[in-house]
Amino acid sequence: xxxxxxxxxxxxxxxxxxxxxxxxxxxxxxxxxxxxxxxxxxxxxxxxxxxxxxxxxxxxxxxxxxxxxxxxxxxxxxxxxxxxxxxxxxxxxxxxxxxxxxxxxxxxxxxxxxxxxxxxxxxxxxxxxxxxxxxxxxxxxxxxxxxxxxxxxxxxxxxxxxxxxxxxxxxxxxxxxxxxxxxxxxxxxxxxxxxxxxxxxxxxxxxxxxxxxxxxxxxxxxxxxxxxxxxxxxxxxxxxxxxxxxxxxxxxxxxxxxxxxxxxxxxxxxxxxxxxxxxxxxxxxxxxxxxxxxxxxxxxxxxxxxxxxxxxxxxxxxxxxxxxxxxxxxxxxxxxxxxxxxxxxxxxxxxxxxxxxxxxxxxxxxxxxxxxxxxxxxxxxxxxxxxxxxxxxxxxxxxxxxxxxxxxxxxxxxxxxxxxxxxxxxxxxxxxxxxxxxxxxxxxxxxxxxxxxxxxxxxxxxxxxxxxxxxxxxxxxxxxxxxxxxxxxxxxxxxxxxxxxxxxxxxxxxxxxxxxxxxxxxxxxxxxxxxxxxxxxxxxxxxxxxxxxxxxxxxxxxxxxxxxxxxxxxxxxxxxxxxxxxxxxxxxxxxxxxxxxxxxxxxxxxxxxxxxxxxxxxxxxxxxxxxxxxxxxxxxxxxxxxxxxxxxxxxxxxxxxxxxxxxxxxxxxxxxxxxxxxxxxxxxxxxxxxxxxxx
Numbered sequence: 001x002x003x004x005x006x007x008x009x010x011x012x013x014x015x016x017x018x019x020x021x022x023x024x025x026x027x028x029x030x031x032x033x034x035x036x037x038x039x040x041x042x043x044x045x046x047x048x049x050x051x052x053x054x055x056x057x058x059x060x061x062x063x064x065x066x067x068x069x070x071x072x073x074x075x076x077x078x079x080x081x082x083x084x085x086x087x088x089x090x091x092x093x094x095x096x097x098x099x100x101x102x103x104x105x106x107x108x109x110x111x112x113x114x115x116x117x118x119x120x121x122x123x124x125x126x127x128x129x130x131x132x133x134x135x136x137x138x139x140x141x142x143x144x145x146x147x148x149x150x151x152x153x154x155x156x157x158x159x160x161x162x163x164x165x166x167x168x169x170x171x172x173x174x175x176x177x178x179x180x181x182x183x184x185x186x187x188x189x190x191x192x193x194x195x196x197x198x199x200x201x202x203x204x205x206x207x208x209x210x211x212x213x214x215x216x217x218x219x220x221x222x223x224x225x226x227x228x229x230x231x232x233x234x235x236x237x238x239x240x241x242x243x244x245x246x247x248x249x250x251x252x253x254x255x256x257x258x259x260x261x262x263x264x265x266x267x268x269x270x271x272x273x274x275x276x277x278x279x280x281x282x283x284x285x286x287x288x289x290x291x292x293x294x295x296x297x298x299x300x301x302x303x304x305x306x307x308x309x310x311x312x313x314x315x316x317x318x319x320x321x322x323x324x325x326x327x328x329x330x331x332x333x334x335x336x337x338x339x340x341x342x343x344x345x346x347x348x349x350x351x352x353x354x355x356x357x358x359x360x361x362x363x364x365x366x367x368x369x370x371x372x373x374x375x376x377x378x379x380x381x382x383x384x385x386x387x388x389x390x391x392x393x394x395x396x397x398x399x400x401x402x403x404x405x406x407x408x409x410x411x412x413x414x415x416x417x418x419x420x421x422x423x424x425x426x427x428x429x430x431x432x433x434x435x436x437x438x439x440x441x442x443x444x445x446x447x448x449x450x451x452x453x454x455x456x457x458x459x460x461x462x463x464x465x466x467x468x469x470x471x472x473x474x475x476x477x478x479x480x481x482x483x484x485x486x487x488x489x490x491x492x493x494x495x496x497x498x499x500x501x502x503x504x505x506x507x508x509x510x511x512x513x514x515x516x517x518x519x520x521x522x523x524x525x526x527x528x529x530x531x532x533x534x535x536x537x538x539x540x541x542x543x544x545x546x547x548x549x550x551x552x553x554x555x556x557x558x559x560x561x562x563x564x565x566x567x568x569x570x571x572x573x574x575x576x577x578x579x580x581x582x583x584x585x586x587x588x589x590x591x592x593x594x595x596x597x598x599x600x601x602x603x604x605x606x607x608x609x610x611x612x613x614x615x616x617x618x619x620x621x622x623x624x625x626x627x628x629x630x631x632x633x634x635x636x637x638x639x640x641x642x643x644x645x646x647x648x649x650x651x652x653x654x655x656x657x658x659x660x661x662x663x664x665x666x667x668x669x670x671x672x673x674x675x676x677x678x679x680x681x682x683x684x685x686x687x688x689x690x691x692x693x694x695x
Contacts, residue, residue: 048168049159056154056175059456060147063180064188065463071143074466080189082469082500083517085142088124088191089132089507090115096133097510099488103283104648106506108516109490110547110632111525112648116283117518121192123231124149138507139472145191152197154179157418160200161425163207164359169432169448174425176452177343180459181421182313182336183413188464189333195235196414198228202239203246203418206266210250213262222269229277233284234411236277237396237403242415243270245369249362285402291646293520294404297377300397301387303408304376305337313338316462337374337413339420340458342451350426363422370416376409471501471586472508478584479553483509489550490514495558497529514549522646524628527621536570536590541577545597546629551581552590598684599633605682605689606637610661614651616643618666626686630664664689 061068067076075081086107094102105114127148128141135141154175162171178184178200187193205221208214225243229236287293313320314336324336339347347367351360377394378387393412396403428451432444470476483491488510493502502515514528521529532540535552544552559567571578577596581589594600606612612634616627628645635649640660642653654660663675667688671677675690682689 049155052158052168052172052175053151053155055172056151056158056179057147059154059176059180060150063185063459063461064147064150067143067464067466068147070466070468071140072137073139073470073472074468075139075143076464076466077189078467078469079500081142081191082504083118084121084124084191085138086500086503086507087115087118087121088128088145089138089141091122091125092129092132093507099510100512106510106512107503107514108518108522108525109512109514110647110649111516111522112646112650113283113287114516114518116287117520117522119190119192119519120230120233120281120284122280123195123198123227123229124191126227132507136508137472138504139469142191146188146194149191149195149197150179150184153184153194156197156200156204157421160204161422163204164422165425165429167425167429167432169444169452170425170429172452173346173428173448173455174421176455176459177340177424178417178421180456181340181343181417182317182338182459183417185314185459185461186334186336187411192232193234193411195231196228196418198224198231199235199239199242199414199418202228202242206243206246207250209262209266209269213259213265215265218265218269221266222273225270226273226276229273230280233281233402234406235414237400237406238412238415241369241373242366242418245365246362249358249365253358253361287520288402288405290644291520291522295407297397299407300409301376301378301380303332303334303410304378304380304393305335305374305410305413306380306382307375308381309335309374309410310337310339310371312336313340314461316464318460318462319458321462334408334410337410337416339417340455342455342458343420343424346424346427347420348427349430350423350428353426353430360423360426363419363426366419367416367423368419370412370414370419373412373415374410469501469504472504477586479587479589480505480508482582482584482589483511483551486511486551488512490548491551491553492532492544492549493553493555494532494535495554497532511551514544514547524625524645524647527625527628530621531625536567536574536578538574538577541574541592542597542599543625543629545577545592545594546599546633549592550594552578552592554588554590556586556588599629602630602682602684602689603633606634606662608637611638611659612640613654613660613663614639614641614643615663615665615669616641618669623666623686626684627664630687659692661692662689663692 067074075085090105091102093106094100100106103113103115104111108114108117111117124145128145131144132138132141157178158171158175160171161174162168165171184194184196201224202221205217205224209217209221225239228239312324312335315321315324317324320338347363351364353360372391373393375391375393376387377391377397379389379391380387393409396406398404428448432448435444435447472480483505486509489512491511492514493499493505496502497515498517499515500517502513503517506513528543531543534540554567556564571580571590576593578590578592581591583589614627614631624643627641627643628647628649631639631641631643631645631651632647632649639649639651640654640658641651643651659674662681663671664687665671665675667683667686671690674692676693677690680688680690
């Protein structure tokens with residue numbers, strides 16, 4: 001900085017005592033500090049990193065258009081997004097009210113461990129929580145989470161590449177490839193599967209732990225692994241594979257001598273993350289074991305990629321979309337795995353460039369491992385051919401606990417894209433070094449900007465198709481306000497009991513719903529849903545009354561005018577068991593009279609202190625539902641039996657030589673001598689209850 005020095009001689013200029021040079025020095029003394037402060041601010045690493053994060057937020061906004069302008073009442077599809085919206089806000093909703101058990105939730109009543117019957121999405125809840133607490137809008141929380149997740153994927157990939165290569169431009173190239181590649185955008189309907197942002201951080205913190213040997217890096221590694229694992233169950237397995245590959249790279253290629261103490265620290269951190277993860281997923285394991293849940297081999301094969309699947313970009317890709325539509329090699333929205341020509345070219349440059357650290361071989365191992373895993377247990381060269389060549393995924397499916405519950409091997413594509421993006425960053429770093437030798441620095445900036453623009457053009461997509469959800473709009477759906485004003489109760493929304501929109505509707509009030517869609521539906525719930533297809537039958541009304549349902553919502557748009565008129569006549573025919581509660585423009589709400597069903601008589605016939613045996617030996621759809629309803633009505637009694645319902649009222653198996661006061665059997669079933677078959681205390685024509693003989 002130039003400053004005025006009184007000891008310096010002053011030169012005369014045009015007869016003035018103050019020369020132009022001194023005036024310039026004085027003026028610079030006023031202007032330079034502000035300019036220098038701005039330059040120092042711009043040159044700070046934190047400022048540059050923040051600018052890169054803003055860049056990825058802008059890219060995410062452009063690629064999700066027009067969703068960012070419709071976040072309050074639109075989603076990318078009418079199915080999975082609505083289900084996921086409920087899943088990511090339920091933990092926050094539970095923390096606010098805590099009026100029902102966390103794992104039972106407010107949907108799929110009276111099923112047990114409802115939250116553990118589908119994909120784990122607690123990682124997204126951490127992002128959606130503040131938005132839902134502020135707005136109470138599940139769709140807004142879901143859509144903002146989608147946008148931020150996409151931006152974080154690019155930014156954390158940038159951080160990983162910058163950590164290894166110390167190049168901002170290389171990091172941006174890697175982030176663009178990892179975020180905007182078709183295989184990533186193919187998961188837009190699955191916020192959990194889109195949340196791969198913690199995978200790059202796992203590698204980053206693992207490398208720092210090996211290099212610097214600090215507890216802080218081990219802790220950050222454990223946190224990254226845990227957050228990635230609770231974002232989607234698949235990524236717990238992918239995290240283990242990535243960590244194993246990088247550890248092998250460190251010892252085999254880099255030949256890094258890591259003290260046993262440091263290895264013990266890293267192992268302790270990973271074990272701690274695993275223990276915490278097992279605590280979270282324990283209900284998922286119990287549900288899968290109880291229901292005997294596992295993916296059949298043919299289903300896993302169906303959701304495996306074929307080698308040519310990696311040549312397919314998304315149909316809405318502006319550059320390659322027409323080729324996909326004309327020569328479709330895919331059969332699902334998840335089967336678009338094309339990484340892009342520019343990405344492959346840069347990855348090829350990075351693989352062939354001479355580097356001493358061997359990072360390219362680690363990235364190449366990731367790309368190859370991810371590619372092979374997406375092909376599934378056996379190699380298929382066509383959609384429906386019979387695979388004969390076994391692949392490594394078969395080990396995961398057959399021998400690793402929980403591996404047979406993973407449906408889609410194609411979802412291992414992020415591992416491959418992580419390697420390709422890192423290889424591409426190495427390729428650009430090599431090209432930038434060559435350009436620096438023969439051109440000015442400005443040419444590197446121009447070339448990097450041109451390359452990123454070309455990548456964006458290759459990955460450019462048409463505007464997304466969005467779906468409006470009027471059922472959650474208070475201005476369009478009076479049902480939302482009406483349910484919010486009603487005292488909390490149990491509600492059934494018909495005719496589609498598995499409609500995801502009802503799960504989203506459950507985020508706007510404090511009712512519990514028998515509706516929901518889940519990967520693992522309880523056996524009794526499947527039969528219940530089937531029995532309500534002809535509602536309002538007397539049997540269906542009795543089943544709902546036995547469950548404690550107080551309100552039944554009939555959505556008008558699901559019925560034609562002719563069917564609606566017949567429905568009204570059938571409702572009037574079974575009054576007063578069920579009567580209209582209110583008529584709304586978009587729905588008719590019915591109220592079920594308590595005690596109107598025949599199961600109330602069963603509850604009254606058996607004293608509160610009695611012990612009850614439920615046989616459950618006759619198995620068919622009609623008796624299965626009756627067994628489940630009977631045990632649910634008697635859930636406050638001491639009930640024992642061997643039936644499986646999947647509900648919270650499922651009876652425990654009887655112990656040996658246990659005696660009971662009452663027994664419930666099928667009408668045509670042979671009654672044991674311990675019960676008085678000549679004096680039934682209750683029957684509904686399907687089941688019958690007997691009192692035990694006096695001893």
